[in-house]
Amino acid sequence: MKRNPFSVLVRLRSIDEKHARAALANTRQAHEQARKKLEELKAKHREDIDLGEILGPVNLRSLQLRGMGSFEQVSEAAVAYEASERAMHTKAESWRRSASELDAAERLDEKRNQEMAREAAKSAEKSLDDLMGMLHIRAGDGLV
Numbered sequence: 465m466k467r468n469p470f471s472v473l474v475r476l477r478s479i480d481e482k483h484a485r486a487a488l489a490n491t492r493q494a495h496e497q498a499r500k501k502l503e504e505l506k507a508k509h510r511e512d513i514d515l516g517e518i519l520g521p522v523n524l525r526s527l528q529l530r531g532m533g534s535f536e537q538v539s540e541a542a543v544a545y546e547a548s549e550r551a552m553h554t555k556a557e558s559w560r561r562s563a564s565e566l567d568a569a570e571r572l573d574e575k576r577n578q579e580m581a582r583e584a585a586k587s588a589e590k591s592l593d594d595l596m597g598m599l600h601i602r603a604g605d606g607l608v
Contacts, residue, residue, distance in 0.1 A: 470573035471536035477566035489554040491548070498548040502541040508534065 468573070468576070472571065473569045474566070474573050477531070477569040481559070481562040481566045484555070484562040488552070488555040488559045491552045495545075495548040497550045498541070498545040502538070505534070505538045505541045508537075520596045545565050
């Protein structure tokens with residue numbers, strides 16, 4: 465028995481779509497984690513610093529270094545967030561493309577099945593006509 469190549473194609477496209485969905489879910493989760501990290505670092509960066517009564521050179525330098533470190537952390541988190549967002553959009557597009565290919569494969573398989581059914585019906589009609597002709601010839605009624 466010959467396997468229908470369209471059903472194999474549909475199964476392969478279905479598997480591709482499932483993989484694309486899983487990748488999209490993982491990317492969304494990573495994106496959400498990056499967003500939360502960015503928000504945490506922004507909140508930490510915005511926290512009020514207790515300046516105390518006197519602001520001396522050592523305290524001022526300490527505040528400056530803490531601000532630079534916080535800024536670097538927020539910058540790194542923003543870069544990670546943007547990369548995560550790009551990856552999420554890429555995975556979403558991959559999923560859309562995979563779903564579209566699956567739909568196209570299913571439509572192609574359905575069209576092929578309909579064409580095979582039409583061919584089978586035509587073949588059955590022709591066989592029935594041939595059988596009726598042979599029966600008339602055999603009976604000798606001259607209706608041929």
